Amino acid sequence: MNLHMSIVFPSEQLSLTPDFDLTSDYEVLVMDVCELLSETDCRFVMGGFGQDPWPVDVSYDLSSVMEQLPTAISDLRRRGEAVIDLYGQGVQRRLTFAPTGDLVNIRCSSDTRWQPDPAAEQVSYEEALRLLEGLKKDFRAAVERTSPTVAAAGPFAEW
Template structure:
């Protein structure tokens, strides 16, 4: 995991080069203008910690630190859903500031992100796809609760 962030950045560059796309939206915006080569790495870098926090405490946070995006989304599990709150550090203001996502749907989206990231690297014949945690993200036994 010492090289995890570097590997994620390299993986995002590879996925961008083979034409993969990535779309993120919410809080009143149909698209946050993310690109695969840089912006997606901000999310994937934080994915294991997000998953661990959601599994252990029902809470987590992602800092979308990319210039121009600059917002933080917090996650809190309440009843059968996650309450997501968005805090902007730019002139853009989320409207609404709070969204609710069914917990099964949220967990499915995070699992699919990890799996698709790894599968894309495998399709690109990248050696990164064989390293952990990326290899595990493709497996049927992948556990979103631990990120492994």
């Protein structure tokens, strides 16, 4: 698979204290956590479809992906179409995961002058699910390395 998404963890164990409400709804919590991660040397890395790396960052792009990730994983597990929209200015790409039997067709579309080449790739269902679940695990580990207090709260404790 050419598409890849991962998180480069902070280089050292930290214990940053969050200055936000750990009981916020999921989307708000993810935005706050990504802002916290952006205060470290943590990096979000994506590439594929003819460009490696993509121009993504932790505070905005990782946040937008993580907001959509639980739904995308759930949709893919149900063998339904899953979409991850990287709507940030300068990135503006959409990944569509369309399962067909034991395969998943991943299409990339762009709302900028950049165009994916190739525009699609086909991977096994297991590979596609591993990609998304791997990002979820990376996120949890990066949060644990940055703020164990946050990692033990809300949805992250269950990941």
